Structure formats: structure tokens, C-alpha cells
Amino acid sequence: MSDADVAVVGGGPAGAAAATLLARAGRDVVLVDKARFPRDKTCGDGLTAAALRELEDLGLAPDSVAGWQPVGTVHLRSPSGRVVDLPLPTGPDAGLFAVVAPRLTLDAAVLDLARSAGAKVLDGHGVRSADVVDGGSAVALEVEGLGSVRAGHVVAADGAWSPLRKMLGVARAGYLGDWHAFRQYFAGCGPAAADLWVWFDADLIPGYMWSFPLPGGRANVGFGLQRNEEFDARHMGELWPRLLQRSHVREVLGPYARPEAPHRAWPIPARVREAPLTAAGGRVLFAGDAAWATDPLTGEGIAQALLSGRRAAEAVLAGEPGVGRRYQSAVGKDLFADHWLGSLLGRGLSHRKGARLAIRAAGLNGWTQRNFARWLFEDYPRAVLGTPRRWSRGMFTAPGAYR
Numbered sequence: 278m279s280d281a282d283v284a285v286v287g288g289g290p291a292g293a294a295a296a297t298l299l300a301r302a303g304r305d306v307v308l309v310d311k312a313r314f315p316r317d318k319t320c321g322d323g324l325t326a327a328a329l330r331e332l333e334d335l336g337l338a339p340d341s342v343a344g345w346q347p348v349g350t351v352h353l354r355s356p357s358g359r360v361v362d363l364p365l366p367t368g369p370d371a372g373l374f375a376v377v378a379p380r381l382t383l384d385a386a387v388l389d390l391a392r393s394a395g396a397k398v399l400d401g402h403g404v405r406s407a408d409v410v411d412g413g414s415a416v417a418l419e420v421e422g423l424g425s426v427r428a429g430h431v432v433a434a435d436g437a438w439s440p441l442r443k444m445l446g447v448a449r450a451g452y453l454g455d456w457h458a459f460r461q462y463f464a465g466c467g468p469a470a471a472d473l474w475v476w477f478d479a480d481l482i483p484g485y486m487w488s489f490p491l492p493g494g495r496a497n498v499g500f501g502l503q504r505n506e507e508f509d510a511r512h513m514g515e516l517w518p519r520l521l522q523r524s525h526v527r528e529v530l531g532p533y534a535r536p537e538a539p540h541r542a543w544p545i546p547a548r549v550r551e552a553p554l555t556a557a558g559g560r561v562l563f564a565g566d567a568a569w570a571t572d573p574l575t576g577e578g579i580a581q582a583l584l585s586g587r588r589a590a591e592a593v594l595a596g597e598p599g600v601g602r603r604y605q606s607a608v609g610k611d612l613f614a615d616h617w618l619g620s621l622l623g624r625g626l627s628h629r630k631g632a633r634l635a636i637r638a639a640g641l642n643g644w645t646q647r648n649f650a651r652w653l654f655e656d657y658p659r660a661v662l663g664t665p666r667r668w669s670r671g672m673f674t675a676p677g678a679y680r
Contacts, residue, residue, distance in 0.1 A: 281307040283593055284418055284428035285396070286404055286441050288314060290579055291565025292434030293387040294335055294586035300394035302594050307428070308396050309420050311403030314388050318380035319543040321460060321576070322497045323473075323489055326374040327655035328580035329678035331587065336390055339679060343382040346491050348375035350472045351650055353636050354525060356479040356629045361640030363650035365677075372677025375473065375654045377489045377497065399423065407431070407444040409557045416560050430600060431561045432589045434582070437546045439567040445556040452569075453504060454544030456484070456576050459513045460499030461540035462491075467531020470496045474529050477636065478520075483627035486520060488529055495537070496530065501545065501576050503627070513542055547573035547620075549581075550613050559601020562589040570612060572659070574619035574626075580655055584611055610666075615659035648673070 285296045288310035296308045324332070339345045351363040365374040392398050399420070406419040410427065417427045433441040442448045463470075466488075474488040486500035500520060502513065517540060520526065546552075546569035554563050564570075565582035572581065585608055592604035625631040639649035651657070657672050658664065 279307070279424070279426050281305045281397075281426060281428045283307075283430045283432065284309070284416070284426055285432045285434065286310070286418070287434035287436065287565070287567070288312070288388045288391075288398065288400055289318065289384055289434060289436075289565060289582065290387055291567075291582035291586035291589075292432060293384070293391045294331070294583045295432040295434065295564060295590040296391035296396040296398075297335060297394045298587060298590035299593060300391060300396040302590075304594070306391075306396040307399065307426055308391060309399045309402045309404060309418070309423075309426070311401070311421070313401040315381050315385035318384055319458075319460060319541040320380045320579075321458065321487060321489055321499060322377050322379055322383075322491075323577060324376040324378055325577055325580050325655035326651070326677055328577075328583060329373050329376060331580060331583035332387070333678040335387070335583070337387060341386040341389070342378050344379040344491055346377045347373050348377060348473045348490065351375070351653070352472055352474045353639065354474070354476045355633045355636040356477055356482060357633050358525070359633075359636065359640075361636050361646065363639065363646050363653070365650050365654070366647070370676065370680060372680040374651065374656055374677040377473070377491055379491065379497075404435075404441060404444070407441055407561075409560065413558055413560070416557055429560070430593050431557075432564055432586065432593075433561050433567050434564045434586060435567055437544050437566040437569070439563065441561065442553070442556070442563065442567065445561060447553045447556045449553070452546070452548070455504055455547040455573060456501050456545035457504055457510050457513065457542060458499060458501040458545055458576060459517065459540060459542045460497055461517075462537040463496050463498050463530060463534045464494060464537050465531070465533040465535050466494050466496045467529070467534070469529045470494070470531065470534070476525060477626075477632045478523070479629050482629055482632055483623060486526070488526070496534075498530065510542055514540065545571050545576045545578070547571040547576070547616070549608065549616055554605045554608055555601035559599070559604075562592065562601065562604045564589045568608065570608075572619050572655075573616055574623050574659070575653070577655070581612060614664050618660040618663070
């Protein structure tokens with residue numbers, strides 16, 4: 278059996294962020310993941326301003342991520358066919374408010390930060406079992422090919438289905454996510470695909486379709502649907518060819534766009550207010566998708582993963598007693614109000630009229646266009662107006678990341 282101060286399960290953004298911060302603080306950290314990195318992660322690949330600020334604070338250099346593509350303009354198409362253009366701040370002093378970066382390269386670069394910080398990264402090794410040991414003062418993980426790893430705390434960042442949650446007996450039976458998303462990479466795209474597009478087609482609402490730009494005439498193209506009693510993920514594959522043939526989609530992708538690889542689908546858990554955030558008496562902290570932390574309005578989850586991973590590290594570093602309680606409190610303050618508002622707004626967008634009115638309001642004038650874009654891309658917390666404790670001078674006019 279090997280010992281560590283903290284074991285991190287999962288090498289995605291949440292786990293890598295936690296491992297990096299803990300190792301930099303001098304803790305002995307072991308990170309395990311059943312996948313070998315670099316590995317692809319099915320995702321829209323979009324990074325909001327909130328995600329970019331977390332990555333900048335973590336020390337990620339954009340030039341370490343192949344395919345890093347800043348976004349300057351966002352186009353929203355309403356169910357009526359109206360297109361509203363939302364410009365994000367640009368210029369050498371503006372910073373970045375939106376970026377598209379393939380998860381294949383992004384996640385590997387973030388995990389490299391953990392390695393550089395001194396964390397022992399053991400990718401290609403999954404966890405077989407987890408048990409509370411030493412009278413409740415530690416958790417023992419049985420790891421494939423490595424044997425037992427005992428740690429005082431565990432950050433569980435092992436995805437939406439979190440095997441560790443099941444091993445510890447705190448899984449919620451029947452929960453399959455609030456959304457289901459579907460994406461495919463395309464090459465040979467036309468010049469219009471150099472911008473970011475979101476299409477709110479009437480038959481997809483409350484879902485939407487997107488085209489996110491990547492360098493070299495490439496794009497991440499996909500759509501997301503809200504899961505309900507009638508939902509069947511198998512129908513998404515049947516619908517996909519018809520969506521690609523829609524005239525407004527063809528106009529953006531261009532006549533020579535071609536798929537690079539098979540399409541993929543994935544669930545999106547967006548119920549952090551209901552998720553068990555800790556287990557084993559606070560020895561295990563769930564982060565990222567394992568905490569169901571994705572934004573219920575947009576389906577974006579990288580910022581929330583990085584933030585929850587950071588909060589997990591901070592809770593552990595603050596010391597006993599009360600690590601689990603401290604972590605739950607921090608996540609609640611960071612995310613609960615925003616998720617509540619996102620869910621409420623999502624219900625408003627579940628009807629064609631609501632989507633049309635929202636996009637019309639966003640395009641009223643230059644001020645609404647600029648500020649709706651910044652709000653949509655999490656330049657500030659979604660529900661900041663309703664949480665005075667998060668108010669600060671210049672919170673609506675702050676520069677972006679990576680100035």
C-alpha cells in the first residue's frame with residue numbers, strides 16, 4: 278500500500294486543477310485516471326470568460342494548447358430566422374472572453390500543469406474499489422495495476438456517472454443527466470464558420486445547435502436536447518443528417534465542409550443543488566461533472582469543473598476539521614444561485630416565443646448586444662445581481678483573461 282496526502286480520481290479539468298493547487302502547496306498528491314492522456318472528451322470545446330480566468334490563474338499558457346481559437350463575434354439565430362450579432366470586446370487590452378479549444382489538447386495541457394507542480398500522475402489506471410479505513414481517517418483506493426493507495430482525502434472528479442460515488446454508496450439511481458449533447462468535427466468549412474454560431478431552431482427548443490470555430494477551417498458542430506420522458510438518445514443520430522442539411526447551417530459551414538471523424542453523444546448533468554457533494558464523512562469531495570455542476574442554461578461545464586476543483590483543493594488546504602462542510606459551503610456560494618437562475622431562464626426558453634423574445638431583446642441596440650454577450654459567456658456570475666456579496670467595482674466592465 279502506498280500513502281498520499283490527497284488522491285485525485287480523474288484527470289480532466291476539475292481533477293487536474295485540484296491536483297495542481299494541492300501539489301504547489303506542498304501536499305503529496307496522486308492522480309489516477311483510467312484513460313491515457315491525451316484523450317478525447319466529447320464536448321462543445323467552448324471556454325467562457327469564467328473558464329479562461331480560472332485557466333489563467335492556474336498558469337495555463339494558450340500556446341500550450343493546439344487548436345486554441347479566440348472568438349470575437351457570436352451569432353444567435355432565433356426560431357423566426359432572425360440573426361443577432363453579439364460582439365465580444367476585442368483589442369490588445371481587452372483580453373479574451375471566449376475561446377474554442379479541443380478537449381484532446383486542452384485537458385492534456387491542464388494535466389501537464391499538475392505534473393509540473395509535482396503531482397504523481399498515473400493515467401491508464403482505473404479505480405476498482407474504495408473503502409473508508411483507519412477508523413474513518415483515510416480512504417483506501419484499489420487501483421488497477423498499482424494496488425492500494427491510501428489518502429487522507431480524495432477529490433472525486435471521475436465524471437457524470439462517477440464510479441467512485443457508486444463504490445461509496447451515494448449514487449442517485451435513475452439520474453441520467455438533464456441534457457444530452459451530440460457533436461462532430463468538420464474540416465473544409467467556409468469563412469462564415471470562423472465565427473461562433475448558435476441556432477435556436479423551433480423543433481430543437483429548449484435545445485439548440487451550434488458551430489464553434491477551430492483553426493484551419495475546422496469547426497465543432499453539434500446540438501443539445503433537454504432530456505424528458507419522451508427523450509431517446511438514439512434518435513439524435515437519426516436527426517443529425519437532417520439538421521446538417523438545413524439551409525442556414527449549410528450557409529455557415531460552406532459547400533466543402535466534411536466530417537473528420539464519427540459523431541459522438543454525451544450526457545450533461547446539471548443539478549449541483551441536489552448532488553451529494555461529499556462522502557465518507559467529508560473525506561471524499563466530488564467535483565466537476567461528478568458534482569453535476571454544469572450550467573443548466575447553456576450546458577457549459579469547464580468553468581464549473583475548474584472552479585469546483587479549486588474549491589476542493591482550498592477546502593483540503595484549510596485543514597481539519599470541517600473539510601467537507603467547508604467545500605459544500607463554498608460550492609453553494611459559487612454555484613447554487615447561478616444554477617437556480619439558469620434553470621429558471623431555461624424554462625422561459627423552452628417555448629419558441631420565449632426564445633424569440635430573448636434574442637430580440639439581446640439585439641435591441643449596441644449596449645444590449647455587448648452586455649448580453651458578456652453575460653452569456655459568464656464574464657460575471659449568472660445571478661450576480663441577486664447576490665450582493667459578490668458585487669465589486671467594475672464587475673460588469675472587467676477585462677477578459679490573458680491580456
